[in-house]
Amino acid sequence: MRFSNLHTHTTFSDGKGTVRENIESAIKKNMLSLGFSDHSFTACDTSYCMKLEDYEKYCAEISSLKEEYKDRIPIFLGLEKDYYSDIDKSCFDYIIASVHYIVHNGVCYPIDHSRKQQEDCTREVFHGNILDMAKCYYDMVVEHVASCKPDVIGHFDVLNKFSIMPENDEKYIEITCEAMKEAFKYCPRFEVNTGGISRGWRKDPYPSFYLLELLRELGGEVVINSDSHHPENLDFFFCESAEILRRAGYKTFSVFNGKSFDKINL
Numbered sequence: 001m002r003f004s005n006l007h008t009h010t011t012f013s014d015g016k017g018t019v020r021e022n023i024e025s026a027i028k029k030n031m032l033s034l035g036f037s038d039h040s041f042t043a044c045d046t047s048y049c050m051k052l053e054d055y056e057k058y059c060a061e062i063s064s065l066k067e068e069y070k071d072r073i074p075i076f077l078g079l080e081k082d083y084y085s086d087i088d089k090s091c092f093d094y095i096i097a098s099v100h101y102i103v104h105n106g107v108c109y110p111i112d113h114s115r116k117q118q119e120d121c122t123r124e125v126f127h128g129n130i131l132d133m134a135k136c137y138y139d140m141v142v143e144h145v146a147s148c149k150p151d152v153i154g155h156f157d158v159l160n161k162f163s164i165m166p167e168n169d170e171k172y173i174e175i176t177c178e179a180m181k182e183a184f185k186y187c188p189r190f191e192v193n194t195g196g197i198s199r200g201w202r203k204d205p206y207p208s209f210y211l212l213e214l215l216r217e218l219g220g221e222v223v224i225n226s227d228s229h230h231p232e233n234l235d236f237f238f239c240e241s242a243e244i245l246r247r248a249g250y251k252t253f254s255v256f257n258g259k260s261f262d263k264i265n266l
């Protein structure tokens with residue numbers, strides 16, 4: 001089975017490989033296509049994102065390599081747009097919408113960088129009430145998707161990354177399900193993101209299995225993405241993710257063709 005990956009980070013943001021190194025790796029892996037989605041600029045934290053002055057270079061380099069490699073592999077120019085970024089979407093082939101921060105009283109709390117930062121946020125912003133934090137995060141996801149109208153919703157329940165969230169708690173499950181139903185109204189396509197597994201944090205991709213089942217019931221689509229930060233990881237856990245999707249009742253997954261998404265049989 002051949003795969004594509006739309007969620008790829010390069011040295012333009014916090015990835016380890018260049019654009020070209022990632023393309024060469026995708027060709028070696030016999031992938032269908034490859035999309036780049038470096039982090040959009042976030043003024044509240046500039047340590048992981050693309051520099052504002054690099055946007056033009058990013059777009060130019062990917063467009064040039066898209067042309068150079070056009071007979072070998074289709075390349076797409078995308079962006080992982082954060083909740084706190086204000087970016088003109090028009091020059092990109094596609095947009096992944098993600099929430100990475102909660103900013104409160106001028107303090108920026110990254111929610112998927114470290115366990116400590118997530119714990120600090122829970123304590124300092126939500127007085128230790130973890131469900132309040134969950135509600136805040138998932139509300140932000142819905143708000144972001146509603147205003148951005150992306151092509152793909154990024155790592156929907158990445159808040160689970162450090163296993164601090166009460167994932168089996170009825171109320172938590174209700175918050176996540178309601179948010180998925182709301183977000184689905186604005187974008188029916190969620191990524192199955194394997195980035196937490198390649199970095200050793202999780203055993204399963206985002207979203208959790210019950211959310212994948214809910215999405216299928218809603219009539220949603222899935223895109224299998226690695227959130228790769230290294231060229232070797234472009235298709236990390238993809239075969240296993242396809243199997244998880246079959247178990248969740250999916251018959252197809254979606255692959256970008258440059259303009260829209262094609263459904264490929266699982």
Ligand SMILES: [Zn+2]
Binds near residue numbers: 080098154155
């Ligand atoms: Zn992300």
Ligand SMILES: [Zn+2]
Binds near residue numbers: 009
């Ligand atoms: Zn990412």
